[in-house]
Amino acid sequence: MVHKIIEWSLKNRFIVLVLSGGLFVWGFFSVKKNPIDAIPDLSENQVIVFTEWMGRGPQLIEDQVTYPLVTNLQGLPRIKYVRGTSMFGMSFIYVIFNDDVDIYWARERVLERLSTITRTLPTGVTPQLGPDGTGVGHVLWYTLDAPNMDLGEQRALQDWYIKFALQNVEGVSEIASFGGFQKQYQVTVDPNKLLYYKLSVPEVINAIRSNNNESGGRKFELSDIGYIIKTSGYLKSLQEIENIPVKNQSSIPIRVADVATVQMTGETRLGIFDQDGQGERVGGIVVMRYGQNAAAVIDKVKAKMQEVAKGFPEKVKFDIVYDRGELITESIDSIKRTLIEEMIVVSLVVIIFLFHWRSALSIIIQIPITLAASFILLNAFGISSNIMSLTGIALAIGVIVDNGIIMSENAYKHLSVRYEAWLKQNKQSE
Numbered sequence: 001m002v003h004k005i006i007e008w009s010l011k012n013r014f015i016v017l018v019l020s021g022g023l024f025v026w027g028f029f030s031v032k033k034n035p036i037d038a039i040p041d042l043s044e045n046q047v048i049v050f051t052e053w054m055g056r057g058p059q060l061i062e063d064q065v066t067y068p069l070v071t072n073l074q075g076l077p078r079i080k081y082v083r084g085t086s087m088f089g090m091s092f093i094y095v096i097f098n099d100d101v102d103i104y105w106a107r108e109r110v111l112e113r114l115s116t117i118t119r120t121l122p123t124g125v126t127p128q129l130g131p132d133g134t135g136v137g138h139v140l141w142y143t144l145d146a147p148n149m150d151l152g153e154q155r156a157l158q159d160w161y162i163k164f165a166l167q168n169v170e171g172v173s174e175i176a177s178f179g180g181f182q183k184q185y186q187v188t189v190d191p192n193k194l195l196y197y198k199l200s201v202p203e204v205i206n207a208i209r210s211n212n213n214e215s216g217g218r219k220f221e222l223s224d225i226g227y228i229i230k231t232s233g234y235l236k237s238l239q240e241i242e243n244i245p246v247k248n249q250s251s252i253p254i255r256v257a258d259v260a261t262v263q264m265t266g267e268t269r270l271g272i273f274d275q276d277g278q279g280e281r282v283g284g285i286v287v288m289r290y291g292q293n294a295a296a297v298i299d300k301v302k303a304k305m306q307e308v309a310k311g312f313p314e315k316v317k318f319d320i321v322y323d324r325g326e327l328i329t330e331s332i333d334s335i336k337r338t339l340i341e342e343m344i345v346v347s348l349v350v351i352i353f354l355f356h357w358r359s360a361l362s363i364i365i366q367i368p369i370t371l372a373a374s375f376i377l378l379n380a381f382g383i384s385s386n387i388m389s390l391t392g393i394a395l396a397i398g399v400i401v402d403n404g405i406i407m408s409e410n411a412y413k414h415l416s417v418r419y420e421a422w423l424k425q426n427k428q429s430e
Contacts, residue, residue, distance in 0.1 A: 034375020181266025
């Protein structure tokens with residue numbers, strides 16, 4: 001069979017050249033379309049369900065949140081298994097689906113089931129899905145270099161300006177913020193004053209909650225002009241919270257300031273982010289969406305960061321602390337360098353030992369065509385260009401070159417023998 005293929009190829013050289021050229025062009029466009037990443041995605045096909053119930057211990061979280069969620073999610077179609085983890089104030093459920101399941105189909109099934117489970121959970125507990133990213137989706141980490149801003153202002157800049165801008169970049173699933181202080185109004189109740197005024201903590205909470213609201217009225221017409229009546233009660237300052245009446249005693253209002261201390265502070269933290277031992281920093285993590293091209297996403301995020309930086313206060317700038325794009329670039333440069341080196345070595349070996357430039361040329365032509373065909377197969381099987389796949393291609397180049405040298409040497413030997421036999425036959429005929 002192999003001999004017939006070789007014989008047909010020799011008789012139809014033009015067709016073989018056209019097919020080879022078409023294969024190379026197809027492979028060239030496949031290289032452009034193939035997703036590029038540094039790390040192969042070996043994570044499981046999973047959907048994460050995150051539930052927050054702050055202030056509760058792990059055992060309570062396990063009994064009232066994690067266990068009900070795990071038992072109800074186990075009946076989903078096409079799943080392998082469900083894992084659950086409970087910690088202080090948080091619950092994580094990992095729903096592992098079969099590898100051939102579309103990730104967005106899986107997320108829809110989980111959402112459908114969560115809509116029926118929520119009512120069995122404690123009041124105020126709402127499960128939510130994690131980002132549609134993978135275990136290797138953290139492609140870029142950055143911090144803010146802001147020497148003249150406190151950590152609260154930096155976190156506000158990150159949460160209310162940078163995060164919203166970068167989340168619009170195509171291929172980005174989430175911008176996870178870290179570090180700094182999340183500003184909040186904190187009301188510290190004095191138990192002695194509550195006892196003196198005969199009040200309870202729920203009464204103070206309800207008073208603040210009911211006053212931090214907006215009530216709608218109706219449309220009022222006067223002199224052919226319509227007026228929309230509403231009351232705006234959103235709290236905007238410490239003084240407004242302090243002046244909220246909790247209860248009337250003997251026609252005298254008891255305000256929040258009479259029983260508690262109101263201050264602007266940061267949310268309670270479980271840790272800090274320190275960079276290079278120079279102090280705390282505020283920043284974010286760019287989480288790539290499932291199945292996206294990591295190199296393209298990183299380039300788009302960097303371009304957007306340059307645009308966002310124009311709106312920063314003075315002396316504030318981005319500081320990229322982790323960039324997978326550098327590793328991707330090094331991987332691509334490595335395969336290019338290997339390809340060029342092997343072409344040069346093959347050319348020298350063939351020319352030195354055979355003294356035949358056409359044999360060297362035929363071997364060199366095989367390398368780019370074979371590489372292009374390999375990317376066609378990578379796209380067909382959904383494999384990205386990463387360290388593992390590019391290393392395999394680099395190793396395969398050696399096999400291709402070795403086969404080419406052997407075949408060329410063997411063909412050259414047989415042609416030489418036939419040429420010598422032809423010369424000898426001509427001499428005998430003379």
